[in-house]
Amino acid sequence: MAPTCFEVILIGFILVLPFLYETNRTFRYYFKFLIYYGFVMLNATLLLPVIFLRRFNVKNFLLASSLCHHVSPLLGLRWELRGREHLERDRACIIVANHQSSLDILGMFELWPVMDKCTVVAKKEIFYAWPVGLAAWLCGLIFIDRMNSQSARSVINDATQEIKTNKIKLWIFPEGTRHNTGEIHPFKKGAFHVAIRSQLPILPVVFSSYYFLSAEEKRFDSGRILVTTLPPISTEGLSTKDVEELMQKTRSAMSEVLQATNSEIQLSLAR
Template sequence: MAPSSLELILIGFILILPFLYETSKAFRYYFKFFVYYGFVMTTAIVVIPVMIFRPKDVRNLLLASSICHHISGLIGLKWELRGTEHIEKEQACVIVANHQSSLDILGMFDIWPIMDKCTVVAKKELFYAWPFGLAAWLCGLIFIDRMNSDKARTVINRATEHIKEKKIKMWVFPEGTRNNTGDILPFKKGAFHVAIAAQIPILPVVFSSYYFLDTRARELEPGNIIITALPPISTEGLSKDDVEILMEQTRNTMLEVFKAISKEVTSAALKTPASN
């Protein structure tokens, strides 16, 4: 039986894929993000039936990360964690990290088994991106309405009591938005208010620059990223009057480390030609 027109088109498309991948940076960019998001969504469908038996349990993230951390290898990213001793300790704390791209989540997947019990503060819009949103809810993510600060504060305060009791880490991106410009934006105060109110430490985590990513030019090439967990900063004895100082101290420390490890990875990349 002769192949149909649709089958011929499909065969032709499959045959041309390798050519497009090797010759077009834009195609590689979209293809890799398609693999990334497609893998995450498929994983969500697979794990939801398991997670549903222990809803809103942060341990569900260990299951999800054990599958999703393979995505990095598929799209050519390698993560190196430094300061493991700070992040593996079982303690309630507020992790503050710089936010460059949705690729940050892949780095989190890579280190989740070391963090163990950790949840994430995320914008409520992500909850509606099903099946990912449902899986995230089952994993105990904290969804907040960024347009309603009073309601968001109530949700976080309630969650803080739980993480303090269960010694869970709370991951926050204090810049409030993605920023891949080679800098760290000024921080918002929320995470620092929470840490001081609960008298739990701030744990800074710094991702080196994504020199391999250019969203405007639609480029996503292979790359290495250093994730550095810094020593926790105590909030014991601090009050709301100390928020500004604590926030600036944390950001300045993170910015210094960010510049150092970013220089390290970019210098190494120049010495080692990248492959697709």
């Protein structure tokens, strides 16, 4: 039986796909993000029935991580964790990390088995990106309205007691907005207010720069990312008047590590 027009087009696309991937940087950029988002959406859909049975349990993220972390090798990404001993301790803390791209989520999928119990503060708009937003909500992710600071504080304050009681780590991106510029931008104060009010330590996590990624150039190459967990910064005895100092101390320590790991990566690439 002769192939249909659709079958001919499909076969032609499959044949030309490797050529486009290897020779066209823009095609590779969009194709990799298609794989990334498609893979995560498929797994979110498959996991929904299981997650629903134990809804709002943050350990659901471990299940999601066990599947979704497989996409990193497909994209040519290699994550290397340093300071594991700080991240794996069974305690409540406020994790603050630099925010560069939606790829940060893939880094977090690599870390969840180490963190064990961790949830994330995210903007409420992500909830409407179903099925991922729905799955994240059922995993216990904390959605906030960034345009309403009073509402955001209330939501996080309500979650703080459970976080302390059940020794859950709370992950916050204090820069607020993604910046893939090779530096750490000024922090918002929310994470540090939460840490001081709850008297929980700050645990800084630094992702080395995504030198392999550029939205402007439409470039998404293979890459190596160093993920460094710094020693915890205590908030015991601190009050709201110490927020600014705590924030600057944390940002300074993270910036120093970012520059060091970026230099290390560049040296390894030059060899």
